Amino acid sequence: MRNPFRYFHSSPEMIRLTVMMYILYPLSLRQVEDLLFQRGIDICHVTVRFWWCR
Numbered sequence: 001m002r003n004p005f006r007y008f009h010s011s012p013e014m015i016r017l018t019v020m021m022y023i024l025y026p027l028s029l030r031q032v033e034d035l036l037f038q039r040g041i042d043i044c045h046v047t048v049r050f051w052w053c054r
Contacts, residue, residue: 008051014041015051022052 005012022032029045036043 010043018043018048019052022048 005015008015018032018036021027021035022029027035029048032048033043033045
């Protein structure tokens with residue numbers, strides 16, 4: 001089985017957490033970015049959108 005996270009530089013757990021926050025809750029991409037920044041994870045809202053589209 002191929003690893004779907006093989007080309008990403010972030011951990012698979014972080015990608016899953018971020019995408020699930022965006023999908024499950026009525027949050028905008030910038031709100032997800034702000035929530036993660038409060039937890040010490042500095043990513044851009046464009047990155048969240050890229051992960052969600054992939």
